[in-house]
Amino acid sequence: MKYKSDIMEVVHSMMEDAHKVGLLSDSKMKEMDRLCLTKITPLTPADIKAIRERELLTQAAFAIHLNISKNQVSDWERGVKKPSGTALKLLTLVKNKGIEAIA
Incomplete structure (x- = not known):
């Protein structure tokens, strides 16, 4: 939370x-x-890519931190799929506090 x-x-x-x-x-x-509690709002593909790039991570490295596949990160960044549930909460945490918050 x-x-x-x-x-x-x-x-x-x-x-x-x-x-x-x-x-x-x-x-x-x-x-x-x-x-x-902070409201969890949807993230756009550009938001997700910007978070990853700000943390200086490749899609593969970002995926490892989120415990998902590289393809999932790629799908989010291309807008093919949208993160939800736990993944969206983790992304929001990384957005607000940095990758160290989940590492």
Whole structure:
């Protein structure tokens, strides 16, 4: 998870604990998620290529860091496929914090 700030991470953690013991409803927990967590937005093929190039990585090396195939990176950069789920979260993390965040 990517938090908007360190304090939001602390607040979210406290609210998760309250939710686990039944002191916070599911709807309120979802609201806390929305308030505390960074929204993951789709990345364009150009965005993905720019992230990789900024990190000075080949498609093959980038793929190794993301635990995917080189062909998958190529498909994203050409717009043949779009990253989603865990892959999109990892890409967003690399975009925001650099490759060291997942290395």
